[in-house]
Amino acid sequence: MEIDNTVTIFDPLSIDGLSGYTAGLCEGLYNNGKKVDLICNKNYPFSSDNYVIKRFFFNYTQNFKKSKIRTYLRGLEYFYNWIKVLLYLYEKKPSTLHIIWLLHYRIDRFFLKILQLFFNKIVIVYTAHNVIPHNATPIQIKHLKQIYSKFDTIIVHGTYLKKKLLEIFPRIDNSNIIISKHGIKKELKNEEGSIDISIKEFLSQKNKKIVLFLGLLNYNKGVDLLYKQWIHLKKDNVLLVIAGQKNSAYRELANIEHQISSDKTVLYLPKYLTNIEVSYLFKNCHCVLLPYRHGSVSGVLFDASFHKKPTFSTNFGAIRDYIIDNKTGFVSFKGSEGIKELLRIINDLSINDLENMGKNAFVHFKENYDWDNICQKLLPYYK
Structure with missing residues (x-):
């Protein structure tokens, strides 16, 4: 042939x-x-x-x-x-x-x-x-x-x-x-679409630091672990967004879903997101959090860097090959205590600190990937 x-x-x-x-x-x-x-x-x-x-x-x-x-x-x-x-x-x-x-x-x-x-x-x-x-x-x-x-x-x-x-x-x-x-x-081409007013209002709160989790809501992504640490470590000036399609078999999340939904410090969007909604969330957050139990490499990391946002992650798969600690984000090696460590670091950083790290992430990924x-x-x- x-x-x-x-x-x-x-x-x-x-x-x-x-x-x-x-x-x-x-x-x-x-x-x-x-x-x-x-x-x-x-x-x-x-x-x-x-x-x-x-x-x-x-x-x-x-x-x-x-x-x-x-x-x-x-x-x-x-x-x-x-x-x-x-x-x-x-x-x-x-x-x-x-x-x-x-x-x-x-x-x-x-x-x-x-x-x-x-x-x-x-x-x-x-x-x-x-x-x-x-x-x-x-x-x-x-x-x-x-x-x-x-x-x-x-x-x-x-x-x-x-x-x-x-x-x-x-x-x-x-x-x-x-x-x-x-x-x-x-980058996707410009799309037609609208953003729900509740999303806009939550993300437009003045002087609030926005932490984003984005991705499929399943056991491996560790969202249940994230929220259990969030309720103990959250501060008045820090807000959390949890967004993505939910796996119906994710019982650990289902058991606390009512608590997440009623938490005024959390914007909970368990649904399919359009590309315009995804871009809006990235543009209006200050950092991205990956609380994964297991994984290889997350595509969310590359979306975050493209939008000039630093990524804070538990240690999984090859993630350590991509993030430079204290420059483009941070990887925690503390196992089950990792999410607690990441939230404390985010709480201690200013919005200006996160913005500078996001700029570093963009340059790093542009040069190396x-x-x-x-x-x-x-x-x-x-x-």
């Missing part, structure tokens, strides 16, 4: 806040002289004249309400979308396929095997954002063991993640794993 010197990016999960990595990668590869095709989700929020965008994934079920029927139909659609991907690869014959996310390991194993058998001239690169899924089951790890064997190159975002990958899957060739940093976010530089270092791993 003759191949074309094109990198095809495969990202079925390319929606809203999860799409920044993909958009930056596509633009960075283009700026380094690569032809780029992106196969993505129907709700991919960017447009570009620099690369081809094919919205193959989940044109029917993406916006369905969560239910058992949706899960079943989504699996069928994912299988059908994979067939479309194979047909596209057969037609276009790219030199490299770079996979950003895999969503259904049983199905993925099947199609990766087909790729290995019938598309063996295509180099396959995989970005392992998470070495294993949060709360991974034994069957998922078994599938991943097979899946990881199909890739020519595996990308992780930090030294800790490479070590963890080799610990869990010791048969992976160490030379196939490379560390490539996550890049600073790509620029997509053009990241992609230039990836070129040797593409055909």
Whole structure:
């Protein structure tokens, strides 16, 4: 099979806040002289004249309400979308396929095997954002063991993640794993939309320091731990925003949700947020807090730096590779006491201190996590 010197990016999960990595990668590869095709989700929020965008994934079920029927139909659609991907690869014959996310390991194993058998001239690169899924089951790890064997190159975002990958899957060739940093976010184009008056009123309180937690509300993100420390350490001049879609299985949060909702020092937004709402929250906070129990690297960190906000985080995954203590934020290594330490540091800093740290974060990320530089270092791993 003759191949074309094109990198095809495969990202079925390319929606809203999860799409920044993909958009930056596509633009960075283009700026380094690569032809780029992106196969993505129907709700991919960017447009570009620099690369081809094919919205193959989940044109029917993406916006369905969560239910058992949706899960079943989504699996069928994912299988059908994979067939479309194979047909596209057969037609276009790219030199490299770079996979950003895999969503259904049983199905993925099947199609990766087909790729290995019938598309063996295509180099396959995989970005392992998470070495294993949060709360991974034994069957998922078994599938991943097979899946990881199909890739020519595996990308992780930090030294800790490479070590963890080799610990869990010791048969992976160490030379196939490379560390490539996550890049600073790509700005969305201006969107139409409005901000609820209650959000505006809360964030416009004079002389108040605004601390933001943004992201999916699930057990690994530690929001319940955050609030339990907040009620003991909160001050009159400090306000907390907790925003993001809630996982219905997050019992620890559900048990204290009524308390959070009635707390006048907290703006609680357990819902899907539009891009314009996300940008508004970042622009009007003074710092970002990541109280995670577990994780790899948070995309919120890059959004925060783009908006010139410092990030204060518990120690998880590769986060320590990205934050400079007392300059761009702070990482606590105190385990369960970490959130308490972070809140005390934030309480002691002035708004001016936080603004200066945010400016430092922007410069640091711009200089060290620029997509053009990241992609230039990836070129040797593409055909």
